[in-house]
Amino acid sequence: MVTNITWLGHSTFQIETAGKKILLDPFFTGNPSAPLDAEQVEADAIIVSHGHGDHVGDTVDIAKRTGALVIANFEIIEWMGKQGVENVHPQHIGGAHQYDFGTVKLTIAHHGSMLPDGSNGGSPCGILLKLDGGTIYFAADTGLFYDMKLIGEEGIDMAMLPIGDNFTMGPADSVKATRLIQPKRVLPMHYNTWPLIEQDVSAWADQIRGQTAAEPVVLQPGESCSL
DSSP states (O other), X not given: OOOEEEEOSTTOEEEEETTEEEEESOOOTTXXXXXXXXXXXXXXXXXXXXXXXXXXXXXXXHHHHHOXXXXXEHHHHHHHHHTTOOSEEEEOBTOEEEETXXXXXXXXXXXXXXXXXXXXOOSOEEEXXXXXXXXXXXXXXXXXXXXXXXXXXXXXXXXXXXXXXXXXXXXHHHHHHHHHHOOSEEEEESOSSSGGGOOOHXXXXXXXXXXXXXXXXXXXXXXXXXX
16 A cells, blocks of 8 residues: 655655555644644644644644644643644654554654743654554754664664754754655755754765765655655
8 A cells, every 4th residue: 555755844744555545743823834724724633743833833723624643742632632622642752553544653863842822842752653554763953872772673664863963963963864764765854944943955865875875865845755
């Protein structure tokens, strides 16, 4: 079964698999790189990696409009309930759960997670997705950490890694991360949204080709690839 991945700017992705649409960190409002508005997006499930506004984004509005299931750590799910989101499922780091579209496991990530109103967003997470089409590792916002090697032992078909620097890994550390994870392909994210995280993605792709065995997959916002 073909799984399609669409980059919607920053760290926002739509994954279509098993007849379902899954949104990762749906940040549209206030996102200058978003190719469409939140009102145009459909979803069966939304997975949120951590509490920052550029990742929680439009989750509440999209979930209320579509009825999508929201998956996140326990603290974020508690906060979602206070915002009136009813269709939710809490998980936490190291825990996996089987859904109708595949398995979601939350991994560690080195970052923060305060929610937009200052509430406790719990621990930031990466997301390991095991789907019919293959396995995706969405690192979310994180610095480099050696346990990425353990995540790679899951057999990663596509790694989605931040390269923007300043708030997350930069290009050099993302290359090191790729060597630890050893994915078949690697897709950059969390860059060029604002001047502070601008990067030369072509130079990054050359480094991936020259220093790792992975294939770089560079998309423009709104473009898609198959897993």
